[in-house]
Amino acid sequence: MSASSSLQPWQRRKYSPFRRQMDVFGATARFLTRLWWDNFLGRNTPECRRQQGRKLVNQLLRLGPTFIKIGQALSTRSDLIPLEYTEALGELQDRVPEFDPNEAIAVIESELGGSIHTLFREFDRFPLAAASLGQVHRATLHTGELVVVKVQRPGLEELFNLDFEVIHRLVRILNRYIPAVRKYELEALYNEFFGLLYQEIDYIHEGKNADRFRENFAEQPHILVPKVYWRYTARRVLTLEYLPGIKIDDRQTIEACDINPDQLIQAGITCYLQQLLKDGFFQSDPHPGNMAVSQDGHLIFYDFGTMAEVKSMAQDQMLNTFFAVMKKDTEGVVSSLVYMGLLEPKPDMTPVKRLVSFVLDQFREKPIDLKAFEQMGSELYIMFEQQPFRLPAQMMFIIKSVTTLDGIARALNPQYNLLAASTPFLKELTQSARKGSLVKQLAQQTKSYIRYRLTRPSDAERAIAQLETRIEQGELQFRVRTETSDRILKRVYLAIKCLIYACMTGFSLLCGTLLLLGSYPNWAIVLFGLASFCFFLLLRSLSRLAVRERLDKLVEK
């Protein structure tokens, strides 16, 4: 990033709230007037919108970091603004001049409490990278470890505080005087946006995110996440292990290093599926600057300032969701999205279902092609204009991150296939979900057997029949937990019980008959009752004995 010679207004040392308000209101008024003028002249072509988009980008750049971030956030909202605008805003690079290294050093010294020489053995004054919120310098710790120090732009928080007030005022005015904007729920968007922005400028939060992300991938050595040096980290300074890498979309260098792009794609897709579906914690901004490839082909992740959360899913739920998308099953997709908190459950879900069905319909005759999501942007916008709801930000983050990832994969291999790249993850998922469901079924069957001991033998019979079939099909294997002698003892015990009940039945019957013949009918009835009860106990023990025998045979197999 090149340093700009002319100082932008937002870089001023002193920026009065009134002056800032005038600048922001002036820029908004100019933008709205241009829109109104185009509308008045009936100029509503894609080319006009593209031009307006470009002008908007320049205006946002002049207004500085808050507005650059607003532009970047809006570039994911094809549910809110037309495609030409999202495209123009998507190009909104962080064209912000890097700041003076002396200022960076001053921030580090005040945040970490020590002079730069006591903190670091070496500190590279020339930044490695610069962005709207901060810049990254290379350094060496006194212990010899190579690190990068991410330093926040001086005065950034003050500028955000100023803009927080100014934009709130602007939102209230727009809501009050321009009824057409009310459908955008600007107040909610404003809260959502600043909530995320304040999180992004808290580097302690970013460090914690990095730690959490690293833990989620601890078992996967091909995913690298820089270690956080907490002793050298504060709210405005983040010190990370130096992990240099090749830019993820630099196919030539990747191939020159003998790294297989297909393996990288697979690792990237698997990693994202895990983030989205299993961990429910994902990097919502996977642009090529936030990912790199190490010399030995591992995937490196940078930047954990914009992590988003969704409800993680159990394995079988994940599978159902994935297959619902692949099968284009609207109901299934909607219920998964509701479960993950990506759609708000409403009494009338018809508009949502209509929208999901529209999206899935686009792929009716062909496999799901993520690139097509982007091309559908303008149609989506038209649909949203007619729908009485907007999507939660996370949903748009997912669409954006998945489509960005798809773009990166295509840059590496234009022939790549999403389904093929997802296969390893799905395979593992299917296996563990299958194991999980087998265990569940076994538990259920065992439960019904136990229940049988208290209630009906027929349930146990059915459960055993199912177990038998599954064992025969090789799906289940029993681990023998009781000793053979123990099992024989139990059967003998049951057989003795049967014998006793049989004797008691016979004896009661005999006594009952004798009493009846000896003209004691009342006593005879009591003994016949006792005989029937013993007979019932006999039958129950016999069926238990039969079940026991079959179970033992299964175990012996």
Ligand SMILES: Nc1ncnc2c1ncn2[C@@H]1O[C@H](COP(=O)(O)OP(=O)(O)OP(=O)(O)O)[C@@H](O)[C@H]1O
């Ligand atoms: N641990 C690291 N090791 C090596 N290089 C790094 C490291 N962290 C960041 N970088 C480099 O610095 C660049 C910017 O880092 P990062 O994305 O974290 O900054 P940022 O200010 O959040 O930028 P943006 O918000 O635009 O993504 C990365 O693209 C990468 O080239």
